[in-house]
Every structure is written in C-alpha cells, then in structure tokens.
Amino acid sequence: MDREAGRVAGPAEAVADQLALAIHEHRLVPGTKLSEDDVGEVFGVSRTVVRAALQRLGHERLITLKRNKGAFVAQPTVREAREVFEARALLEPRTARSAAERAGPAEVARLRELIDEEHRAIADNHPGRALRQSGLFHLEIARIADQDTIAEFIGQLIARSSLIIALYWRRRNALCESHAHHALLNALADRDGEGAEQMMKGHLLDLVSSLDLRSLPSAPRSLREALGA
C-alpha cells in the first residue's frame, strides 16, 4: 500500500495519505477547510507535520493553499475538469495498450479483485469506496504497463477526477461504469492491445459525458466565498 518504493514514509506521508483517501472517498467534500490545528489534533501530530502533509496535497492539487488563509479541499473549475480528462485521454489509452501487451494471469487476477471489491462496495452502499476502487483499477493498469512515471501522473489525475465527480456528477444513481471495466479486463486478458486502447478511450469519453460541465460548481460553503475570491 506504500505510495512509492524507495522513498521512506514518515508521519507526514501517513497524514497526507489518510486525507487523500478521505477526499478520494468523498468523505471530505470540496471547499472544506482543513485547519492545521484541527488536522493536527485529529491525527495526534504537531502543526509541523500537518503542514508538510498539506503541502504535498497542495502540490497534487487535491487541496488549495491560500496564503494566510489556510488549506481547503480543492474545487476544480469546469476548465480544470476538462483539462484533467484531456490529460487522461492522452495518457491512459496508450498505457492500457501497453498493459494489455504485458498482462499475465497474475495481473489479470489483481484487476479482477479490484473490480470485485468495487462491486462489493456498491452492494454495501458505499459509493465513496466504490469510486476509490474504480480509481485503483485505472491506476493498476498503468502499473501493469510498467510505467511508474506515467502511473504517478495518472494517479494524480484520478484523484482530481474524484473531486470533479464530486462537483459535476450528473446522475446520482450508483450504476457507475463497471461494464466498461469488465470489457477492459477482457481485452487485457486477451492481450488485445488495440482493443484495450479503444476501450479505454471510449470509457474516458463516457466518463466526461456523464458530467455536467455547464453548471457551476455545486454550492460553496458560504455566500461570501462565492462572491469573493
């Protein structure tokens, strides 16, 4: 479960990972303020390590750091939402193709397990967990492609996608898009690179089209914030 091999994890990483998970699962919604004292008390660490964690999340664009004002769970704009999915469209299809050309039985099994957990989360009425598992499925494909650098980018984009979905998701039903994941899995199992690439491309387009990128971000926490910054 370590974020990255070769880099030793410290308390700040642990705090950042916990916060990132909460954001990913929509337990922390966009716009929420993350006070340094509050976070420090929750995790039992000092502001020093909290600040380090917040800095990392800020660099990943999961939170926005406003000078002298504090850290807030990011609220991606419509423009940023489009850009994130355009970046994913550039990276993920080709990566899925590479993954298909490399996938063995062990890799397919890992992907199947992720899909199963996603289904279990849906059955348990935990849409946040389901979304997280869905993201891990995409990330695992990048890892199978044996491209750590691209995988890291995709991981960031997936996290930001989670924020975008929180803000712009159109239909609230929990159908999600597990069929697409199944189809992708089959293509990978068949080592069908071309198919996997096309599947991923279509899947991402479906995702974007399931968003409502014409509306403004859903209601911010305060009117003042909507009119001010």
Added chain:
Amino acid sequence: MDREAGRVAGPAEAVADQLALAIHEHRLVPGTKLSEDDVGEVFGVSRTVVRAALQRLGHERLITLKRNKGAFVAQPTVREAREVFEARALLEPRTARSAAERAGPAEVARLRELIDEEHRAIADNHPGRALRQSGLFHLEIARIADQDTIAEFIGQLIARSSLIIALYWRRRNALCESHAHHALLNALADRDGEGAEQMMKGHLLDLVSSLDLRSLPSAPRSLREALGA
C-alpha cells in the same frame, strides 16, 4: 516569471525556484547534497522555509529526499530516463498539434524570442542557459495549447529531462537541436497541426537517441561552489 497564477508566492517558493533554476542550468549537478543549514544560509532564511522548498522540489522529483539523511539533487536511473521521455512522447506531440491550431502572431513571436535567447546563450558559451531556454520553448508550446494541466506535467518532465541530460548526454558539443526548434516554429506559424505533431515526435526521438543510456552518474559538486559562480 511566476510559476503559477492563482497561487501566491512566498519565500519558500522563491528558494525552490532558485534551486530549480540552478538544477535546470546544470549549476547544481545530480548527486549534490543540499544541506538545510547551507541552503538556509545562502538564501538568508531559516530551515523551516528551506524544508518547504526542498519538499516541493522533492515532489517534482528534482531532488531525492532520504529520510534522516537529507536532500540530494536527483540522479535519474536509466529506467527513469526512458520513462520520462516516453511520457513526453505521449504528451507533447498531441499538445504541439493543439498549439499549432491555436497559435497566433503573438504566440509565434514569443517562441521566436525563446529561440533567439537560446542562440544567444550558446554564443555566450552558456550551455546551461541554452538548455534552460530550450526547455522553456517546449513549455511555451504547451501553454499555447491552452492546457495548463498538461503544461504542468510537461514542465516537470522537462526539468527531469535536464537532469537526465546532465547524466547521460553523449556528445558534449554545444550543437544542441535548434534546427528542430526552428522547424517546429515554422509548422506552428503555418498552423500545420499534423506537421507540428510529427516534428515534435521526431524531435523527442532524436533527443532520446542522443543519450547514452548505459553510462553511470558522474561525481557531484558542492552547493556553495555551484551557486557562487
């Protein structure tokens, strides 16, 4: 010269930018240790802000943070070098196409200015500055494409490429690859998207082939000496 609009710059950002520039221009070579006390004394700030700066650079993979050991200018492995250029190959050609479809006279003029500065740096025998300008040329194309998210990724990849070039550059002559930049510029000025995409693809392939991905890192230098000149 601000790194990013919307985010207010503080002292830590200034220190990080200076260090990043030094790394980019090869005044700080891979492997160099960045002691917190030394950096703090050089820039006249306390370790707190130095640590913030080092953390940002660490997240950008320009430096490697070893727990309880300190920060060192990163030494990308051969594998990482390949991955960085594979990522660039995924992102930059399509981005160059978009840029070509959007470029107006002002954008072309900015690019031409960057090329001119690159030539001036070469004429002044400042290969570090020339390399930096070359990177800014690539980055400006991403900005012209009006894709901030992708541009940020490309910016990171360019910075890492600078480290890779420091470690694996084969021929030491300062010929560089300005012809390719000129050709790219012409394609952009002609709004030739397809041509720009192909040019960029070929240019990146040329870059990779100019590396010697079998040699090993060279000896580092001291921080003070590198920044003093």
Added chain:
DNA sequence: CGCGGCCGTATTGTATACAATCAAGTCTAT
C-alpha cells in the same frame, strides 16, 4: 595490519514559541 564496536559530532525530525495577518464583532459618528 585489519576488523568491529564505541563515542562524539553533525545533520535531520519534530515540537513549541512568537510574529504577522486575517476575519468578525463592536462601537461611534453622521
């Protein structure tokens, strides 16, 4: 002469204290 454990020094990790800035509520004057 080489090797292994010990200790001193230097550097990083973390917590805390102080300064600076911001937000909100109060008070006054028009």
Added chain:
DNA sequence: ATAGACTTGATTGTATACAATACGGCCGCG
C-alpha cells in the same frame, strides 16, 4: 440605521530549541 474604523480573537507564517538519527574517527582486539 448604516457605513466606517477599531479592536479582539483566531489562524497561519516563521524562527528557534530540543530530540532522534546517522556518519566518521578512535580505540581496542584478534
């Protein structure tokens, strides 16, 4: 009553002090 300035409380920005860890030299032993 409202607009504006002031003041107060809270939160962040920065510096410093202390604790923990690692590196290097020294000594003793084989």
